[in-house]
Amino acid sequence: MYPWRGFQVGDKVTVRRRLSQDDFLAFARLSGDENPIHTDALFSARTRFGRPVAHGMFLYGLILSVLGTYLPGPGTAVLEQELIFPTPTYAGEEVAVEVEITALQPDEGIAEVQTMICRPDGNIGCQGQAKVYSVGAMGWPHHPATAPLSWPPSEAEALKGLHLGEHQSITRTFTMDDVRVYSTLTGDCNPLYVDSALSERWGWPSLLLPAGLLGALFSCLLGEHLPGAGTNYLKQKFLFLKPAYQGEGMNASVEVIRLRPEKELVNLRTTCRNQAGEMVCDGVALVLVRDLIGRESLCPG
Numbered sequence: 001m002y003p004w005r006g007f008q009v010g011d012k013v014t015v016r017r018r019l020s021q022d023d024f025l026a027f028a029r030l031s032g033d034e035n036p037i038h039t040d041a042l043f044s045a046r047t048r049f050g051r052p053v054a055h056g057m058f059l060y061g062l063i064l065s066v067l068g069t070y071l072p073g074p075g076t077a078v079l080e081q082e083l084i085f086p087t088p089t090y091a092g093e094e095v096a097v098e099v100e101i102t103a104l105q106p107d108e109g110i111a112e113v114q115t116m117i118c119r120p121d122g123n124i125g126c127q128g129q130a131k132v133y134s135v136g137a138m139g140w141p142h143h144p145a146t147a148p149l150s151w152p153p154s155e156a157e158a159l160k161g162l163h164l165g166e167h168q169s170i171t172r173t174f175t176m177d178d179v180r181v182y183s184t185l186t187g188d189c190n191p192l193y194v195d196s197a198l199s200e201r202w203g204w205p206s207l208l209l210p211a212g213l214l215g216a217l218f219s220c221l222l223g224e225h226l227p228g229a230g231t232n233y234l235k236q237k238f239l240f241l242k243p244a245y246q247g248e249g250m251n252a253s254v255e256v257i258r259l260r261p262e263k264e265l266v267n268l269r270t271t272c273r274n275q276a277g278e279m280v281c282d283g284v285a286l287v288l289v290r291d292l293i294g295r296e297s298l299c300p301g
Contacts, residue, residue, distance in 0.1 A: 007071075007072060007101055007104060007106075007111065008101070008104075009101055009102060009103060009104060010100070010101065011071060011100070011101045012071070012098065012099065012100040012101070013066055013070040013071040013098070013099050013100075014096050014097065014098045015065070015066050015070065015096070015097045015187075016094055016095070016096050016097070017062060017094070017095055017097060017187070018092070018093070018094040018095075019054060019089065019090070019091055019092065019093055019094075019095060020091050020092070021052060021091040023054075023058065023091070023185065024038045024039065024052055024053075024054060024055065024058070024091060025039060026181075026185050027055050027057075027058040027061075027185060027216075028055070030178065030181055030182060030185065030216065031055065031057065031216035031217075031219045031220050032170075032172075032216075032220040032224060033055060033057075033216070033219040033220045033222075033223040033224060034223070034224065035055075035222075035223030035224065035229055035230070035231060036229055036230070036293075037049060037052065037053055037230060037231075037232065037291065038052050038053060038054070038055050038223075039052060040052070043230075046291075047230070047291045048290070048291070049088050049090075051090060051091075052090070052091060053088040053089060053090060054088075054089040054090070054091075054125070055219055055223075055233075056083065056085050056126070056219065056233035056236065057212060057215040057216050057218070057219040057233075058185075058186070059085070059089060059117055059125060059126045060081075060083060060126070060211075060212055060215050060236075061182065061185070061186030061188055061210075061212035061215075062095070062097050062117065062186055062187070062188075063097060063099070063115045063117065063126070064078070064186065064188045064190075064210060064211060064212050065097070065186050065187035065188035065189070066097050066098075066099045066115075067099055067113070067115075067130070067132060067190075068188055068189070068190030068192070069187065069188070069189060069190070070099070071099050071101065071113075072101070072111055072113075072132060072134060074190060074191050074192075075134050075135050075190070075191065075192060076132050076133070076134060076135075076190065077132065077133050077134075077135045077140070077192065077208070077211075077240070077243070078130055078131075078132050078133075078211045078238070078240055079110070079130075079131045079132065079133050079141070079239075079240055080130060080131040080237075080238065080239055080240070081115075081128060081129075081130045081131075081211070081236075081237070081238045081240075082128040082129055082130070082235075082236075082237045082238075083115075083126060083127075083128040083235065083236045083237075083238075084126070084127050084128055084234070084235050085125065085126050085233055085234055085235070086123070086124045086125070086126075086127065087119065087123040087124060087125055088125070089117065089119055089125035089126070093119055093120055094120055095117050095118060095119055095120070095125060096117070096118040097116075097117050098114075098115070098116045098117070098118065099113050099114070099115055099116075100113060100114045101113055102114050102129070108141075109133055109134045109135075109141075110131060110132070110133055110141075111131075111132050111134075112129065112130070112131050112132075113129065113130050113131075113132060114127075114128075114129050115127070115128050115129065115130055116128075135192060135202070135208075140242065140243050149237070149239070149269075149282060149283070149284055151257055151258055151267055151284060152258065153258070154257070154258040154259050154260075155258070155259060155260050155261065155262075156259040156260070156261045157259070158259065159259040159260075159261050159264070159266065159289065160227075160264070160289050160292050161292075162226075162227055162256055162259065162266060162289070163256065164256055164257070164258075164259060165255065165256060166226060166255070166256045167226070167253055167254060167255035167256070168221055168225040168226040168253070168254055169221070169251055169252060169253035169254075170217060170220060170221060170225070170251070170252055171249055171250065171251045171252075172217060172249070172250055172252075173247060173248065173249045173250070174209055174213050174246055174247075174250070175246065175247060176207065176246055176247075178213065178246075179193050179194065179207070179209070179210065179213070179246055180194075182210055182212060182213055182216075183210075186212060188210055188212060190210070192207070192208040193207055193208055193209070193210050193246070194207070195207075204243070204245075205245065206245040206246055206247055206248070207245065207246045208243050208244065208245060208246070209243075209244040209245055209246050209248075209250070211238070211240060214238075214240075214244060214250065214252070214272055214280070214281050215236070215238070217250060217252035217272060218236070218252060218254065218270045218272075218283075218285065219233070221252060221253075221254045221270075222254060222268070222285060222287060225254075226254050226256070226268070227266060227287060227289050227292055228292060228293065229292070229293040230289070230290075230291035230292040230293045231287045231288075231289060231291075231292060232287060232288040232289075232290070232291065233285070233287055234265075234286045234287060234288055235285065235286035236270070236283060236284075236285045236286075237283050237284050237285075238270075238281060238282075238283040239281065239282045239283060240280065240281050241279055241280055241281065241282060242274070242278055242279070242280045243280070244272070244274060244280045244281070245274075248274055248275055249274070249275040250272055250273070250274060250275075250280070251272065251273045251274075251275075252270070252271070252272040253269075253270075253271050253272070254268045254269065254270050254285070255268060255269045255271075256268055257269050257284070263288075264288055264289050264290045265286060265287070265288060265289070266286070266287050266288075266289055267284060267285065267286050268284070268285045268287065269282075269283070269284055270282075270283040270284065270285050271283070
């Protein structure tokens with residue numbers, strides 16, 4: 001019998017976590033995203049935030065910890081995820097990480113869930129929805145039901161030294177030690193990432209790589225390279241098309257696909273390929289570049 005048949009629409013779990021500046025610094029070291037809005041009290045004091053804020057992908061790791069530990073639980077992999085970061089989340093806040101099942105397809109091993117991080121003042125730090133899959137012995141779905149990514153045309157060719165079509169990429173191999181650091185930091189101890197015997201029994205060539213570490217690659221690119229320091233993450237959509245494995249080189253790229261000068265907003269395509277060149281993750285990000293550092297000086301002329 002399929003292991004998720006005991007769940008019902010409306011099932012909900014809430015896990016509380018107090019955040020610290022040490023958490024932000026640890027995620028910065030792990031991801032390579034040293035964006036000063038997360039790590040530099042003096043810089044962030046001059047921004048609209050007033051003090052350092054959590055990385056969006058660190059918050060995503062907290063959501064993944066609930067998905068992979070409590071609801072739906074061990075063996076859960078994410079197929080699709082949409083995230084919005086409506087308000088900044090600060091060190092010292094005790095947040096409530098909530099996951100609720102909104103739809104079930106038990107025969108296909110798929111559930112749809114609402115994901116949310118609530119701050120102590122009642123504001124939402126992160127909200128979204130995901131389509132998740134119970135991997136188990138069923139393997140990765142061959143054709144996950146995903147909608148094609150699309151976006152409106154750009155309203156400008158350049159903004160603050162950024163140019164339509166500009167792109168950056170990084171390649172990184174995450175090790176088992178990296179995953180241990182990630183698991184300790186976020187609480188995401190899904191056995192898909194840490195249990196070699198289980199992975200072998202289920203026929204995987206290696207332990208799976210957490211979706212949160214794929215997200216960390218984009219966090220690094222956006223916060224360090226394009227747009228760069230001062231970038232504020234607002235939205236992200238992920239489509240996870242293939243499993244990613246620990247010890248395998250991952251090449252992540254971001255490309256400017258839309259510029260909106262009147263609101264200082266930038267959309268970027270976010271993609272990641274494995275060392276065989278296969279697309280494992282596709283997506284679109286929205287960032288605010290109001291506090292961007294130094295890009296205009298790079299503008300030709």
